[in-house]
Amino acid sequence: MTKKVAVITGSAGGLGKGIALRLAADGFAIVLHDINKELLSITENELKEKGYDVIAVTGDVRKKADQENLVAQAVAAFGAVDVFINNAGVESVEPLEQITDDKFNFVFDVNVKGVLFGTQAAAAQMKTQATGGKIINACSIAAHESYEMLSLYCASKHAVRSFTHSSAKELAKYNITVNAYCPGVAATAMWDRIDEAFVKYNGWEPKQAWNTFTKDILVGRPQVADDVAKLVSFLASSDSDYITGQTILTDGGMVFR
Numbered sequence: 001m002t003k004k005v006a007v008i009t010g011s012a013g014g015l016g017k018g019i020a021l022r023l024a025a026d027g028f029a030i031v032l033h034d035i036n037k038e039l040l041s042i043t044e045n046e047l048k049e050k051g052y053d054v055i056a057v058t059g060d061v062r063k064k065a066d067q068e069n070l071v072a073q074a075v076a077a078f079g080a081v082d083v084f085i086n087n088a089g090v091e092s093v094e095p096l097e098q099i100t101d102d103k104f105n106f107v108f109d110v111n112v113k114g115v116l117f118g119t120q121a122a123a124a125q126m127k128t129q130a131t132g133g134k135i136i137n138a139c140s141i142a143a144h145e146s147y148e149m150l151s152l153y154c155a156s157k158h159a160v161r162s163f164t165h166s167s168a169k170e171l172a173k174y175n176i177t178v179n180a181y182c183p184g185v186a187a188t189a190m191w192d193r194i195d196e197a198f199v200k201y202n203g204w205e206p207k208q209a210w211n212t213f214t215k216d217i218l219v220g221r222p223q224v225a226d227d228v229a230k231l232v233s234f235l236a237s238s239d240s241d242y243i244t245g246q247t248i249l250t251d252g253g254m255v256f257r
């Protein structure tokens, strides 16, 4: 039987890499993708050394042509795109008054336009496949709750949540489901930068933001990439065939919806 194919944007490191490792172990052929060419190559080699079927495509989710190229490369290598994961995202931490025009555009370009262009490219391919496909978006607790100092990031993730709902409705007739995973606080390079921003703007101690955000998590520990990958593994599997348009929290018990 031919392997199903999963494309994961922003998968050179962080949660995307964790998702790629999990889906590879689940039996998917993996298409890695990132703007960071150097790290992408290291991660590609890591998966190859484990014996997984993998290719890596460098690109920028903000560019429609790059997203189309990503899908074309996936199809050229493995023949289909069964699962497309809009994982790439950027954070933004600053007081509301200090958000600039450029910063606003940058965050919305990556987090929202990136999801739109990824969904368009993936759907165009999936519509041609008898089996349809699954589109899975990176959302966040910040798509369900709004935090001070994170207004721009929260607004962008609320937009992704809305896109998840609308695209599920539009694409259902093509046998394409669209869902999202909403992590809480996971130890990645993103959270290192968030912590640094609270030091810069609030005069907090290093790790104070991390400790503040993680201290009340009900399961008693911060999140790791594998926690997120387990939910994505389910959403990528046939076990989730009856689920679409959902933005599912995986946060150890932080936000209740």
Ligand SMILES: NC(=O)c1ccc[n+]([C@@H]2O[C@H](COP(=O)([O-])OP(=O)(O)OC[C@H]3O[C@@H](n4cnc5c(N)ncnc54)[C@H](O)[C@@H]3O)[C@@H](O)[C@H]2O)c1
Pocket: 009, 010, 011, 012, 013, 014, 015, 016, 033, 034, 035, 036, 059, 060, 061, 062, 087, 088, 089, 090, 091, 110, 138, 139, 140, 141, 182, 183, 184, 185, 186, 187, 188, 189, 190, 191
């Ligand atoms: N870490 C968390 O606690 C957390 C919580 C909730 C949601 N999320 C979301 O999960 C996703 C992954 O987060 P992470 O913590 O792994 O972040 P990260 O910064 O550690 O990794 C993100 C990856 O995306 C890549 N990337 C950034 N801009 C890109 C672009 N324009 N085109 C292609 N690739 C690009 C980066 O190079 C990097 O490899 C993001 O959408 C993020 O908003 C993370």
